[in-house]
Amino acid sequence: MQSLRSAARAISGRGGCAIVVAAIASFGCASGASSLPPAPVVAIADDREPRSRPANDGDAIAHRGKPARSTFAWETDERRARARARREGALLVVYLSAAWSAGSLAMEREVWSDPRILRHTAPLVALRIDLTDDGPDAELWVDRYGARAVPTTLVLDAAGREAARLEGQVSADEVLRALEKAADDDER
Incomplete structure (x- = not known):
C-alpha cells in the first residue's frame, strides 16, 4: 500500500490522475476488495445552473x-x-x-x-x-x-x-x- 501511495504522488505531480484512479481500482480488485459493497454515489449540484428558468414557448405541454x-x-x-x-x-x-x-x-x-x-x-x-x-x-x-x-x-x-x-x-x-x-x- 505504501508503494502505491508513493507512485500516486509521483504520477499525480505530473498530471496523471486518471492513471492513479486506474491503479487504485485494479489494486482493489486484485486484493479481493470486490466483495465490499459499492461506495455510495454522491451527486453534487452545479451552482452555475440557474435555479429556475423562464417559461419557454418551446416547452412541450x-x-x-x-x-x-x-x-x-x-x-x-x-x-x-x-x-x-x-x-x-x-x-x-x-x-x-x-x-x-x-x-x-x-x-x-x-x-x-x-x-x-x-x-x-x-x-x-x-x-x-x-x-x-x-x-x-x-x-x-x-x-x-x-x-x-x-x-x-x-x-x-x-x-x-x-x-x-x-x-x-x-x-x-x-x-x-x-x-x-x-x-x-x-x-x-
Whole structure:
C-alpha cells in the first residue's frame, strides 16, 4: 500500500490522475476488495445552473397535444405569470420556496419532477417565488400570499381567485388533487 501511495504522488505531480484512479481500482480488485459493497454515489449540484428558468414557448405541454414536459417551466416574474395565465385562461400555481428549506428541496426532487404533475392536462402557468434571502422582499411576498410556512403552494383559478392552498412540504398526490379540484371548479 505504501508503494502505491508513493507512485500516486509521483504520477499525480505530473498530471496523471486518471492513471492513479486506474491503479487504485485494479489494486482493489486484485486484493479481493470486490466483495465490499459499492461506495455510495454522491451527486453534487452545479451552482452555475440557474435555479429556475423562464417559461419557454418551446416547452412541450400535454394539453396542447404534444408530449409531456420533461421539466417544469417556472416563471419568476409575477406580473408576467399572471398576465400569461389570464391570456391563456390557465391555472396559476404560485410556489413560495427557499434554498434553506428542507421541504422546498424535497418538493423540487419529488413533486415538481413527478411525471404525473408534468403531464397534468389542465393548462397552467407556474410561478416560483424565491424566499431564500431573508430581506424586505421576502417579507412582502410572505405577507402578499399569507404564507405561514415554507414552502407554500397556491393554486389560483383563471380569474385569479385562490382555489387551493398547500402549506409545508406536500406530496405529488396532494398537488395533483389541488390542481384537479381547481380545474374542475374553473370549468363550472
